[in-house]
Structure formats: C-alpha cells, structure tokens
Amino acid sequence: QxxxxxxxxxxxxxxxxxxxxxxxxxFSFSDHSMHWVRQAPGKGLEWVAxxxxxxxxxxxxxxxxxxxxxxxxxxxxxxxxxxxxxxxxDTALYYCARDSNDQGDAFDLWGQGTMVTVSS
Amino acid sequence: SYELTQPPxxxxxxGQTARxxxxxxxxxxxxxxxYQQKRGQAPLMIIYKDIERPSGIxxxxxxxxxxxxxxxxxxxxxxxxxxxxxxxxxxxSASYVRVFGGGTKLTVL
Numbered sequence: 001q002x003x004x005x006x007x008x009x010x011x012x013x014x015x016x017x018x019x020x021x022x023x024x025x026x027f028s029f030s031d032h033s034m035h036w037v038r039q040a041p042g043k044g045l046e047w048v049a050x051x052x053x054x055x056x057x058x059x060x061x062x063x064x065x066x067x068x069x070x071x072x073x074x075x076x077x078x079x080x081x082x083x084x085x086x087x088x089x090d091t092a093l094y095y096c097a098r099d100s101n102d103q104g105d106a107f108d109l110w111g112q113g114t115m116v117t118v119s120s
Numbered sequence: 121s122y123e124l125t126q127p128p129x130x131x132x133x134x135g136q137t138a139r140x141x142x143x144x145x146x147x148x149x150x151x152x153x154x155y156q157q158k159r160g161q162a163p164l165m166i167i168y169k170d171i172e173r174p175s176g177i178x179x180x181x182x183x184x185x186x187x188x189x190x191x192x193x194x195x196x197x198x199x200x201x202x203x204x205x206x207x208x209x210x211x212x213s214a215s216y217v218r219v220f221g222g223g224t225k226l227t228v229l
Contacts, residue, residue, distance in 0.1 A: 033216070035218065037218075037220075044204075044206065044220060044221075044222050044223040045155075045157075045163065045206050045208075045220040045223070046220065047208075047217070047218040047219065047220060050216050050217075050218070059214070059216055059217055061217075062121065095162060095163075100168070103153075103165075103168040103169065103172070103174070104151050104153070104168055104169045105151065105153065105208075105209070105210045105215050105216075105218065106153045106165050106168045106169075106208075107153075107155070107163070107165060107208070107218075108165055108168075108174070110162040110163055110164075111162065112162055113162060
C-alpha cells in the first residue's frame with residue numbers, strides 16, 4: 001500500500017526539542033524528494049522544508065531555518081524532521097508529503113500528520 | 121516572500137458553478153497546483169500544472185490560467201465538495217521552495 005505515516009508529535013515546552021518521523025511504504029522512496037508541510041490549528045497550509053531525493057540538498061522556510069533540520073534514510077525509507085528551540089508558533093499538524101516526479105512541483109502523496117503542541 | 125492570494129470564502133448552491141481564484145505575480149511563469157482538504161483529512165491534489173486533472177478526480181473539477189490569475193472551477197457543485205481549497209506554486213526564484221495560498225473555504229448552501 002502506497003502511504004506515508006508520520007509519528008513523533010506531542011506536547012513540548014517552549015525552547016525544547018522534538019523529532020518527527022515519516023515512514024514511507026509502497027513506492028520507491030529514494031526516487032522522490034520529500035517535504036514537510038504544517039498546518040496550525042484552524043489555519044492554512046505552510047510549506048516547511050524539502051530534502052532532495054538523494055539527501056544532497058535541503059531548504060527551509062525562513063521561520064524555521066537554523067532551528068529545524070530535515071533528513072532522510074533511504075535504506076529505511078524514512079524521513080525525519082528535528083525541531084529545536086521550539087516556539088508557540090510552531091504548534092501545528094505536521095505532514096510529510098511526497099514530491100511528484102511526473103506532475104511538476106506537486107505534492108502527490110500526503111501522510112495523515114502528527115500534531116506538535118508547544119506550550120508551557 | 122512570495123505570496124499567493126485566494127478569497128477566504130466562496131458559497132454556492134448545489135448544482136451551481138464555483139470559481140476559486142489564485143493570484144500571484146509569478147504565475148505566468150510558474151505552474152499552480154490545487155488541493156482539496158476536507159475537515160479532519162489530509163490535503164488531496166485535484167489539479168496539477170494549472171489545468172491537468174489526476175486520475176480519479178471527477179471531471180467537474182477543472183483549472184484555467186490567465187496572466188497572474190489561475191482559477192479552479194467546480195461545475196455542478198455537490199454537497200461533498202464542501203472543503204477548503206488551496207493553491208500552491210513554486211517560489212519565483214527557486215521552485216523547490218513551495219508556497220501555498222491562504223486557502224478558500226467552499227460552502228455548499
């Protein structure tokens with residue numbers, strides 16, 4: 001079954017860290033760049049980060065650059081997001097999403113998300 | 121940073137046509153992608169490269185483009201189409217940096 005399954009979310013205090021994971025199955029993970037997209041409660045979608053299919057390049061939205069790190073393990077078919085120095089405004093549902101290889105710059109597969117709540 | 125602008129809400133009666141716009145000054149050079157997000161669900165891509173429809177998406181969903189504005193059209197709206205709709209594109213200088221519009225809530229009256 002082609003799917004993405006996120007895990008690792010939870011409640012964390014401001015300034016602390018959290019590591020999110022996304023397990024891929026049913027497709028050739030190493031052929032796709034991968035993204036994290038987040039959605040604050042009641043708000044819209046916000047792109048967070050991308051990592052190249054081979055892990056050689058990564059990019060971040062300005063608001064998380066220097067605090068978050070995206071990584072992947074193609075042998076395990078997993079995508080991670082290390083969240084450091086968390087702030088209240090990082091509270092959101094975090095989705096991992098697959099970059100399409102034949103539909104332009106689309107996200108053609110999404111997980112169900114993992115919730116991160118930053119609160120004291 | 122680059123922005124895509126959508127109307128916050130659109131309301132139509134069942135069977136009517138809904139049009140949701142997405143505006144951005146780089147859109148003449150960048151494709152737009154549309155996602156449908158129903159309550160409590162992950163987004164689902166419904167239109168790619170401005171006008172293309174993935175397999176499995178009903179024909180009543182279509183896209184068009186004109187200059188700096190791209191439009192998602194839903195013909196013969198059904199109650200099940202009530203959802204949030206987001207447009208997405210690549211940053212004008214680096215397409216791997218993705219940008220979403222603010223989203224449009226479609227209400228079926």
